[in-house]
Amino acid sequence: MPTNKTRIGPKLKQEDDLLIRETLLRVEPRVDLYLCEKWLEQASIPATTLPVILLHGAGMDSTGFDVPVGNTSLADALARQGSHTFAFDFRGHGRSSRAANGLDVTIESSITDTLAVLDYVQEITGARQFILVGVSYGSIVSSVVAERYPERIAGIVLLGFIYKTTGTPLEDSFAEAALAPAGYAFTTEEEWPELFIPTASPEVTAWHQAQFGTAYAYPVGPYLQVKGLPHARHPERYQGRVLVVTGELDPLATASDVADYLQAVGTPEAKKQHLRQNNVGHMPYVEAQAQQVQQAINEFIAITNAEVQ
Template identity: 30%
Template sequence: MELTKAHKAPDGTRYWRQGQGTPVVLIHGVGLDATMWQAQVGALSQHHEVIAYDMLGHGDSTLPRENARLDDYADQLVALLDHLSFDRVAVVGFSMGGLVARAFALRYPQRLAAMVVLSSVFERDASQRAGVQQRLAQTREQGPAANVDEALKRWFSPAFRDAHPGRIAKIHATVSNNHPQGYYRSYALFGTQDDFGTERLQTIRVPVLVATGELDPGSTPCMARALAERLPNAEVHILPGQRHMAPMEAHEAVNAMLLRFLAKVFAHDSFKEALR
């Protein structure tokens, strides 16, 4: 389904709102925008009120400040929740969105009901860190299109790229057309903040699902398991045979996983009432 009827918050954040029920917020990855979640909005909005928005520096939202921190992205989210009059929400963060979700959980714990960290990063090893630093340097010199072709090879399986050239071209255009400063400032955080808040993760007490693709080279199953081990109330799900962009390539499996987790979290009527 296509996302329609975009809205603008007072601070310039572009967002979509669809469905009714317990609220769920979707946070996209670096270089993308809220439209990556089309399949998830369609499925989740059958049971939840779903909010998908553009992070700072992406889509049609405002740029992050020059020395932006992850806390700025968490502040953007809480400003959107205030605008929409949501006290507590479940948050689903993909890739860099998973870092923003973690920052939000640590900065505004009273606003979080549950969290999904999907295809995100944690405790990169030396080789992984060197690779992302090289890509960051290329981005600084050449702009958002610098390494998008290689990214698409990491993100999608060869079979999906061959079968869906139009969808791949659309993602290529989305990444390439990012504002250079907004993209670089965001990518710099994604590339360096994988260990953000590690020493405080045990304070995140809400239910957490940490999931990634079995074949994701940048957001590995080892990362998912290591992150979950630091969280008091976390479970892990590895998506068989999937790479990075599982929300698009394996949307049915991802949607089923999210709906199962959210149904379990929101099973108690008292909890649902507290979120209304």
Template identity: 25%
Template structure:
């Protein structure tokens, strides 16, 4: 990536922050429709949660371009992306900007069926379910493709899906991602599920980067939605990396992370960015942000950076 393009991405983020703040913190708030879409997939049920501006009561309405959020390895889509506290709902924020937003819960997360048999909710397992979900969303919204925003382990799902089903993907955002194998070894888990705690839910937040009230609210919401979570994420990180083959990821791609990214190396993300073949790609680092910057003080800059990238989609 050239130095000029690095500066351009960061300058673009800065120029949009003021208008984003004004638009989200003042004036009358719009009405949102929220719908749960339970889909039968290969013997189980996978839930997709939708947040959009209220237009009418028709489920089959033709709507805005679609962005699909993919959660990380411990918590499901609603606490991650539609947290009902002040202005912290990422899905509401994107819906205000003209996007029809969905968040899908992998098996074992949220209200979706627990994985069984050979399915541990590894990224490859989720991609199989996700094709059915994306095709159904395209049918509901009369679109041919969606944009994907994957956070943490969800970025592995997003990239793998975009590699295998490029015809269904417009743009990809890899947020807090990891490409290359870890430098240390772990023992693979024997249990399919693990129990989570309030402290686990607070662990992604970097001191000084967040509102303490938010972290308490988020932790309670996360535990309520996901008292336990599948261990497929650890099988991916400990044994399956690299899942992403940059040469096969042809969609326009944004690689983005907080400055204090704790879970993954900024250097690893830079190497992934350089390996992507697309000429339409960006690498962005959000100053003062951690692994969960979309829920921290830097969320406005994160939102404006991601939205600016997604808004370059055809038809926007």
């Protein structure tokens, strides 16, 4: 719940009339979470529209959902269709409080952060259910939150979903990450397009390189959490709607893992969907078929909203 130490910024308007508000949510005495809202204020939007919470990947932060080039801002695409979106930075990332040791940023600490955001969003909107959209590490956190608190989650969108395994061996990378000073590491600019966004446009690739390249220190704790897969251990407890989006060039997410998860989750078959894209890597929402992903998520949100009304 927000405290008197939470700092809520003014409501501002973008040139396209989307409203935006930034908040530093105090969740612990020494932990603030950065939160950015986007929404379109229209009388035609039902009051029952479910808030959409965006969970970023390891080595990134919430700005990755609002890429200002190439028509790849997922936050804008969802807000324009009536969603009240909330993108936040896990502790240790972006503009949220830094952890003294990046190894202390884990799945459990990120679940704690997510629940604090859900409580805050519930307080300011009155909503009791939410839609989670997670990418990579954020997709792992989303799936665990959904199975632990199924009554609060109406739908989950899992982008570049990692479930039981990864599509490529990571032992050498794990060993290197474990030696990072104070648990923080850097991604070189050259790694971004090759590993994660191989089919993004040059302008989108350049933006990611500038945003998350050599000057961006990220906690290695979330990265090392991959060694503990699967974190979603009781998917049968979740029965809400599920959309998984993966790409054939993804070095981490595998089609067989997605099939296993969709088989295990308690969601009725008619409410499960896997969008597998050709010529796409680990971050489909900013790559060659980003508009198809935006459309699929917006359709998913519309159907989920209709079901809970």
